[in-house]
Amino acid sequence: MVEIDTSKPHPARMYDWYLGGKDNYPVDEAMGRQMLALDPRVPVMARVNRAFMQRATRWLAEHGVRQFLDVGTGIPTEPNLHQVAQQIAPDARVVYCDNDPIVLAHAEALLRGTDEGVTEYLQADVRDPDAILEGARKILDFDRPVALSLIALLHFVSDEDGAHELVGRLLSELPSGSYLVVSHATADFTPEESQAATEKLKAAGVTLALRSREEFTRFFDALELVEPGVDVPQLWHPELGEPIPGQDDGVIPGYGAVGRKP
Numbered sequence: 553m554v555e556i557d558t559s560k561p562h563p564a565r566m567y568d569w570y571l572g573g574k575d576n577y578p579v580d581e582a583m584g585r586q587m588l589a590l591d592p593r594v595p596v597m598a599r600v601n602r603a604f605m606q607r608a609t610r611w612l613a614e615h616g617v618r619q620f621l622d623v624g625t626g627i628p629t630e631p632n633l634h635q636v637a638q639q640i641a642p643d644a645r646v647v648y649c650d651n652d653p654i655v656l657a658h659a660e661a662l663l664r665g666t667d668e669g670v671t672e673y674l675q676a677d678v679r680d681p682d683a684i685l686e687g688a689r690k691i692l693d694f695d696r697p698v699a700l701s702l703i704a705l706l707h708f709v710s711d712e713d714g715a716h717e718l719v720g721r722l723l724s725e726l727p728s729g730s731y732l733v734v735s736h737a738t739a740d741f742t743p744e745e746s747q748a749a750t751e752k753l754k755a756a757g758v759t760l761a762l763r764s765r766e767e768f769t770r771f772f773d774a775l776e777l778v779e780p781g782v783d784v785p786q787l788w789h790p791e792l793g794e795p796i797p798g799q800d801d802g803v804i805p806g807y808g809a810v811g812r813k814p
């Protein structure tokens with residue numbers, strides 16, 4: 553029996569609320585509304601982020617990647633990463649991972665992939681990269697390239713918890729030709745609203761570790777950035793998907809990038 557804590561907001565469920573999903577509780581909606589009061593574009597940001605994941609996955613599958621490790625998967629929202637990858641490469645192998653019990657409760661929906669492909673779910677915390685590597689290794693062949701995606705995840709991991717180090721640890725076990733995909737919220741464009749959001753979430757027990765462009769780029773230090781490098785997520789290969797309504801009406805305070813392990 554999966555235990556869901558409805559006494560405080562959870563990022564996965566707030567994100568589901570922004571996306572118009574049904575898998576959230578009053579406590580998530582209440583905090584979501586507080587975020588909207590600070591910036592009414594939060595739901596657009598969530599959609600832009602989701603669309604970035606889809607375009608990056610499409611790009612990777614079109615460039616021959618057949619193995620995906622997605623940490624901080626979230627509650628299923630179609631199309632999910634495996635559906636994008638397996639539409640291009642039906643034999644793609646996908647391992648999903650999240651630490652929130654509500655994602656575990658919905659994992660079934662993530663596991664309906666193609667017959668040729670493989671889709672698995674791992675319950676683990678990104679702050680324990682060794683557990684993720686151990687679980688993923690059972691499904692993925694670490695002698696062949698793996699795309700590691702950490703989409704809208706790392707801004708929930710503080711420097712004290714070693715955000716950069718744990719990304720380095722995950723990448724250290726992946727072979728040359730593997731990729732890292734990251735999207736991340738930043739305070740660079742809207743410092744006051746971002747500060748207020750960080751404080752409100754902290755008071756509710758949620759860590760928000762917003763990072764500057766430079767701090768974001770450090771995740772890719774050992775990698776070769778894929779064109780166009782680090783930019784706001786909607787400008788990363790926009791030709792690979794449809795624009796999100798409202799995406800150009802104001803700032804999207806985040807960064808997205810893809811890097812290749814040499």
Ligand SMILES: C[S@@+](CC[C@H](N)C(=O)[O-])C[C@H]1O[C@@H](n2cnc3c(N)ncnc32)[C@H](O)[C@@H]1O
Pocket residue numbers: 563564567601602605623624625626627649650651652655676677678679702703704705708709
């Ligand atoms: C904003 S959602 C993003 C979902 C999906 N990656 C996307 O971009 O559409 C962030 C996800 O990260 C998960 N998460 C937060 N902290 C985590 C941690 N320490 N370990 C694993 N997952 C975590 C949350 O449970 C949530 O599902």
